Amino acid sequence: MLIPCPNCGPRAEEEFAFGGPVRELPPLDGTADAKAWHRALHGAGRAGGALPEVWYHHAGCECWVTLRRDLASHAFEKAPT
Amino acid sequence: MTQPFRLPQGGLIDRARLIHFTFDGAPMTGHPGDTLASALLACGQRIVARSLKYHRPRGFLGAGLEDPSALVTVDAGQGRIPNLKATEVQLCDGMIVTSQNNWPSLQRDVGALIQIAGRGISAGFYYKTFMWPRAAWYRWYERIIRAIAGHGRIDAGADPARHDKRQAFCEILVIGSGPTGLAAALTAAHGGATTIIVEADFLLGGSLLWDQGQIEGMPAREWAEDAARDLATLSNVTVMPRSLAFGHYDHGQVLVAQSCDAGGAVQSVLWKIRARRIILASGAVERPAVFPGNDRPGVMLASAVRTYLRRYGVAPGRRAVIAVSDLEERRRTRADLEAAGLRVVAELDDPSRISGTSGGLIRGELVAVRYRGEDGKRLRAGADLLCVSAGWTPTAHLAAQMGGHLTWDQGANCLLPAGATGPMRPAGGARGALDLAGCLADGKALAHRAMGELELHVPMVVPLAPVTPQKTVKPGTRGGKAFVDLQNDVTQADVQQAVREGYDDVELAKRYTTLGMGTDQGKTSWANGIVTLAEALGRPASAIGHTTYRPPYSPVQIGTLIGAETGTAMTPTRRTPFHRVFAAAGCVFQTSGDWLYARYFPLAGEDMAEAIRREVQAVRRSLGCVDMSTLGKFEIRGPDAARFVEELYCNNLSTLKPGRLRYGLMLREDGLVFDDGTICCLAADHYVLSATTTRRASVWRHLQMHRQLRCAGMDLVLTDVSEQWAALAIAGPEARALLRALAPSFACESADFPFAAIRGGTLGGDLPVRVLSVSFSGELSYELCVPAGYSEALWERVMTAGQAWDICPYGLEALDVLRIEKGHLSVGTEIDGRRTPDDLGLSGLVSTKKDFLGRALLARPALQADGRGQFVGLTPVDRATALPFGAHLSCEPYVAGAQPALEGHLTAAVVSPTLGHPIAIGFLRNGRARMGERLWAHSPLAGVSVEVEVGPACAFDPKGERLHG
């Protein structure tokens, strides 16, 4: 794949580490229990269509970037033309 | 040897020069410009292989990479390479070529008896014949199958050739250099697009190299030469001959295998080309006809015959029968044969009129063709060449590889690709436009469209060429083997049988009959396969569908795919800052991840076990030193540094004061232990964390994720300083004496510099240093960290001052023995991604006063349940028998064949030089409550079962008194 890094432009997949779908994790203030964490970590719903995911650009800007990708076609929302 | 079948003139060959090679030991010759196939044919070698299942003699059906049968083994001075298509190999001097799949020889093959012996191997033969008894599979069947089936033998030696990988980018990539490809590349190039044109052949031109026709008032072949020259002069064009585009991947990536000149730096290059638009001008492959005996040497595709005649100046026979369905193709075939002086003895407008072929008694090559005349009369024509064609199949594999579905077109009588698959645009023959004018127009039009899409010039609406209609050719008749797939020996009857037995789906029929499998991937067979299936099922061909197309389109050598990444070049080799001085000290290194790490330091005449024992004893009795530079080291600075570190580790850190450090556990979000290391507090807003060598990259990524995605508002800076520091730990009862002798700028007596503290300053007044009082060996120990460039100065001072206590450098092996004696954890062995802090006996570290990553999910019932494996130590009851590595624990002695209930397993086992007997550590169900219990450690692999006693994980100095000196 060619991943459109918002900082570096389109770069080869080999430069990135995959971090899974974007997750809204509970705050670390002692309020959330195992159930809340379980839902946040494992229960990301798949509505179909593009899914927001995080990628770590280790061979580039060293940033975790959030990108939306269609899992059927691998098309990124701001896909390179 | 002479070349009896070489025509007196013509062909793109250099007749002035001879190339010598051997085939099955016989010396032969050819000319530059020849392929191995054309040279063999020129020398009269018409049989070159035996077929896969029936061991039938096979020659050349095609002239290019579509040929299914002519697989040979070639040694061109770079090792023996099996299964090359003779039609694809560029002839070079000194080639040693051997035929395959025959025993004892190509002419007299024992396996051929199989077909005489009876009904032979029909569809599903393997599934039906080799079924039971089960034991016979291993004893007999596998051996029989391996002996008679398969193609060439692999060369098990190391590949002497070198290979490389490169990347390229362009706006427009053109695959193929026939009329379509050349027209597309010229249009793109003249339009200013950065253009790459790849061609599998060593000459550009494709069908223009052999077909008749005029372009712009000149013969097609001359136009192709002009176009190739034109492209070569343009600075925005890269021309890549001998480059096979074999795989199409996401977002415009095409993988190309390029063969290089013999004697060059590398034999092949794997190119990863990214293009914004790809014009697939891969042309079309001629479709053979299905009739009894259609596999005999001498039966050839009409286009292949014309290629041999016109491109190579070779006559593939003397007397020819033409059986070509298309009128124009038939006319051209006759014209080419007659121009070359061959006799045409019969001409058929429909190959299905052929009822059979006759072969020579000894070799089986074609001697006559039997067919029905126009009045239905049975006729026979003596001929050694049969030119067949049942139309053309577009080569759309690369479009289909990315999921572009092909549809059977009733008018074109073949599978056609969609107009676009991602950035790929099939053009010309690849989308069914088969005539010369259509191909030229199509290449031009699609290049214009691509440039319009890329906004390289104004969008132009240019019409595409129409798809060429083709006649239906029915597959053959009964009587004799009529092959659909020559490479896999699949006959029409096999396909019909598969349908009868219920394997009527195209994917099922493929697997049951092996149609379209192997290296060939059905280039010449799938069209006839679909037609045969459709007929057997009584459905239209459009309802059959097709099987999945996968890379590679044509075989690629494994060496090409691997590139230069073999042996020690597989990963970069990392050397620690002490590498040079260690090497000078006689160190034996070992790889540890990317690192070359010190393993042990043998004295003269000492073996590894002796060296390890000596190194361990030196640390326990006096003084040793070990490299700690490979640990990850991460700095965190800023007002929120403490808060950030608190979130990452499960430990309570509120009591960690500046100048002190603590052993910390980092958990994953799911509550399991991720890594361990030290947390150094240099100041209230300045921390340094360490990470295990192998987890360095993943811990850094984890820190970055937490920082960037979850603590974006925090005021802190994260810096990876792993490579800035060289670290040497000095360990042993005399460690403090050595530190004192190194003249630190800070007080180092135990009251001033206790365990788990950090001091910064200099050694000897000039060597900047940060010293950590930490211990992995369990002895009094200091980790001396200096800026990496000072590593050798530090080493020199430590070794010089250490002489007074016989300082002993030690490596990874002694380090491991020392930590096992102490029951210290190692990432990857004990911290294996399945352990909670409590499993590791470290629940005391887990803070109950704060929140941290992993806290909530660590509370899950299964992670807190009774009966989990707990970290313990084990000692053989007899204090003598070595414990088998990786053994499993059970309550009963091992009985061969029995399945004892397992209670746990060992993670590490050594003979302790300190204690003088074997010890081990491992995990045992509820282990901490079972101290003193006797169990058995089994290793069925080692054939050993040892009675062991459970004890604490720490076998030596359990109170940790030695840490303080």
Ligand SMILES: [Zn+2]
């Ligand atoms: Zn980036």
